[in-house]
Amino acid sequence: MSEPIPSNSAGEGRENRPSLSLRRRRDFLAGRTFFVFSALPIALALIILVMLTIRTWPLLQSHSLLELLTSSEWNPEQNLFGFWPFISGTLWVTVVAVALAVPPCLLTALYLSEYARASTRMVMKPLLDLLAAIPSVVYGVWGVLVIVPLVGNYLSPFFRQYLGFIPFFTSKNPTGFSILSGSVVLAVMIAPFIIAVTYEVMATVPQGLRQASLALGTTRWQTIRYAVLPQVLPGIIAGIVLGASRALGETMAVIMVVGNVVQTPGSIFDTAYPLPALIANNYGEMMSIPMYDSALLGAALILLVIILIFNIGSTLILRRVIGRNWV
Amino acid sequence: MKKRWQRRHITEAIVKGFMIFSFALVAGCLGLILWTILRRGVPAMSWDMITQTPKGGFYLGKEGGILNAIAGSLYMAGGGTLLALIFSLPIALYLETYVRDSRFGDNVRLALDVLWGIPSIVYGAFGFTLMLAMGMRASLLGGIIVLTLLELPIMTRSMDEVIRRMPSDLEHAALALGSTRLEVASKVVIRQMLPGIMTAVLLAFGRGIGDAASVLFTAGYTDRMPSSLLRPVASLPLAVFFQLGMPYPEVQNRAYASALILTVIVLAISLGSRLLAGRLSKFVIK
Numbered sequence: 001m002s003e004p005i006p007s008n009s010a011g012e013g014r015e016n017r018p019s020l021s022l023r024r025r026r027d028f029l030a031g032r033t034f035f036v037f038s039a040l041p042i043a044l045a046l047i048i049l050v051m052l053t054i055r056t057w058p059l060l061q062s063h064s065l066l067e068l069l070t071s072s073e074w075n076p077e078q079n080l081f082g083f084w085p086f087i088s089g090t091l092w093v094t095v096v097a098v099a100l101a102v103p104p105c106l107l108t109a110l111y112l113s114e115y116a117r118a119s120t121r122m123v124m125k126p127l128l129d130l131l132a133a134i135p136s137v138v139y140g141v142w143g144v145l146v147i148v149p150l151v152g153n154y155l156s157p158f159f160r161q162y163l164g165f166i167p168f169f170t171s172k173n174p175t176g177f178s179i180l181s182g183s184v185v186l187a188v189m190i191a192p193f194i195i196a197v198t199y200e201v202m203a204t205v206p207q208g209l210r211q212a213s214l215a216l217g218t219t220r221w222q223t224i225r226y227a228v229l230p231q232v233l234p235g236i237i238a239g240i241v242l243g244a245s246r247a248l249g250e251t252m253a254v255i256m257v258v259g260n261v262v263q264t265p266g267s268i269f270d271t272a273y274p275l276p277a278l279i280a281n282n283y284g285e286m287m288s289i290p291m292y293d294s295a296l297l298g299a300a301l302i303l304l305v306i307i308l309i310f311n312i313g314s315t316l317i318l319r320r321v322i323g324r325n326w327v
Numbered sequence: 328m329k330k331r332w333q334r335r336h337i338t339e340a341i342v343k344g345f346m347i348f349s350f351a352l353v354a355g356c357l358g359l360i361l362w363t364i365l366r367r368g369v370p371a372m373s374w375d376m377i378t379q380t381p382k383g384g385f386y387l388g389k390e391g392g393i394l395n396a397i398a399g400s401l402y403m404a405g406g407g408t409l410l411a412l413i414f415s416l417p418i419a420l421y422l423e424t425y426v427r428d429s430r431f432g433d434n435v436r437l438a439l440d441v442l443w444g445i446p447s448i449v450y451g452a453f454g455f456t457l458m459l460a461m462g463m464r465a466s467l468l469g470g471i472i473v474l475t476l477l478e479l480p481i482m483t484r485s486m487d488e489v490i491r492r493m494p495s496d497l498e499h500a501a502l503a504l505g506s507t508r509l510e511v512a513s514k515v516v517i518r519q520m521l522p523g524i525m526t527a528v529l530l531a532f533g534r535g536i537g538d539a540a541s542v543l544f545t546a547g548y549t550d551r552m553p554s555s556l557l558r559p560v561a562s563l564p565l566a567v568f569f570q571l572g573m574p575y576p577e578v579q580n581r582a583y584a585s586a587l588i589l590t591v592i593v594l595a596i597s598l599g600s601r602l603l604a605g606r607l608s609k610f611v612i613k
Contacts, residue, residue: 027507034421037414038431041438041480048445048453055456104349111346124354126601131357133530133597134590135537137564141571141586142360145367188356195353219339242444249446251540252568276448276540283455283544300452304445311444315437 049308052301059294068298074262081295083302085264089272090303092179092265093254094247097186102240105191109198114210114224132192140256143185148257151184152176156269171269177259180268185253190243197239201232201321235321238314245310249303251276275299361590368587371580377588381550386573393585396566399553400589402467403546403562404536407474408482411531414475415483416517416524423490424498424512436487442480447541450477455544467553467560470546477541478531485530489523490516497612519611522604529600533593539564563589 018026059068063081071082112121152175164170171178205228213227214220229236259271260281278299282292379392418435426432454473463469501515502508517524539562547559548569563585570582 027509030509034417037417038421038435045438107346107349108353111350137567138586219335221339221342251448300449315440
């Protein structure tokens with residue numbers, strides 16, 4: 001019984017070592033698998049877009065796009081689907097939020113990158129991370145507890161009494177559930193984001209540029225204004241647009257403070273009904289009325305398209321400015 | 328020489344004043360939020376809140392707690408994070424070791440950034456339509472799937488960014504010794520990435536557990552403890568939302584307590600990720 005012992009071509013003491021061809025095959029297979037995985041995000045983005053379009057199609061067949069986007073008649077039972085109150089509500093809340101958030105955020109970012117000591121920066125970074133980590137419902141609770149009473153009891157009466165002649169500040173809404181409340185909450189929510197992007201963009205300006213400017217005897221602000229800012233302006237704008245797109249799609253915090261009345265707002269103290277709130281509030285009953293589901297998914301599609309345009313544009317700009325994608 | 332006060336110096340002082348004011352404003356807002364949640368949440372907290380499920384009449388202000396929502400949220404965010412990790416780790420490794428600086432890689436990154444920007448309500452609507460098409464009802468599984476979609480871009484992009492920032496000498500050394508790209512990815516890069524992976528996972532988990540709009544239709548809500556993948560499940564953000572919507576002050580107080588629980592979980596994760604990342608960095612060759 002002498003069976004020949006199979007000889008090991010790999011050599012002494014190396015029995016467990018996989019051969020080169022096996023390693024290369026594994027490498028190749030893993031590459032293929034990983035490639036499929038990596039294509040998934042692209043596929044997913046397309047699938048979401050296509051699926052929402054397909055589901056909105058019945059609505060687009062029976063109503064003209066222009067009518068859907070510009071009509072203010074919203075009455076699903078009578079087959080009237082005018083999205084304008086919701087679109088304008090979304091725009092109001094977002095624009096006011098960005099207007100409130102941008103000045104303090106830019107100044108904070110400038111302060112952190114140009115003036116603050118290293119120790120201040122070390123403290124601020126985790127603080128911003130914390131602010132960004134707080135869930136949107138918690139912002140909503142804060143809005144209901146603090147911002148809504150503030151607006152309803154103080155700001156709104158004050159503006160009505162003394163500044164009521166300015167068109168955007170006058171309103172008959174007696175409560176604090178209003179565009180302004182939603183915007184304040186949103187402004188705080190997008191603040192860490194805008195600050196972080198701006199800070200990152202400012203950091204790409206070479207230190208030598210600042211030193212050269214300061215060496216000429218300028219003040220710090222002159223250096224920022226004439227040497228640093230012109231370099232990074234596109235990046236900052238892109239960051240603000242990204243922040244705006246976050247604000248645009250935010251649902252829970254807004255739904256809790258904005259009032260949700262179907263109307264086209266005319267003042268920051270009016271109630272509004274933004275698109276995300278429309279979807280969230282009505283999804284449960286959408287199966288009972290014809291075309292309703294189509295209309296709600298249409299609302300999601302409108303939101304998605306606006307955000308896709310915002311996001312792709314600003315991502316491409318940021319790529320140019322900081323040489324890589326923003327996280 | 329005495330400094331002459333020119334207009335530019337006055338501008339400088341004014342601008343600096345505004346900057347410090349803005350800085351204080353932003354920091355103050357964070358403080359105000361935490362203080363509000365603490366002040367309203369702590370008095371309403373009780374042992375029952377975190378150890379009991381809602382009993383009859385809970386939504387009228389009677390006995391019970393929100394253990395169902397805490398468990399549901401942990402299950403959903405845990406499941407979603409696990410699934411997202413399974414997908415995002417290979418993608419991040421692939422982007423860095425196989426197709427570094429390629430056009431395909433840039434396109435994948437763009438797609439991920441776009442996905443990151445898609446609002447969670449759109450994920451929710453999309454997920455719900457998908458589930459309808461497959462004949463599924465609101466369930467734990469649905470919630471997990473939607474959270475996976477939501478967390479995937481966050482996790483992948485933050486991992487990707489971490490690997491990008493690390494020096495590539497080590498990779499080059501491994502390649503020069505004859506390793507295949509797979510071996511570089513699985514034996515060298517992954518070890519260097521450990522702190523980054525940890526941070527990315529916890530970041531995504533925090534985002535998942537705090538998100539309400541995406542699970543609103545896909546996971547539903549129930550007063551029972553989560554029992555099966557195919558049954559509806561409660562979640563903390565929705566517990567806050569629904570309780571706040573009730574007209575009874577007792578129930579609203581519980582909403583504040585629930586918000587406090589959620590905030591504590593999220594902040595603990597955020598702080599924990601910092602500590603863990605520090606500890607895991609011992610595996611990193613600098």
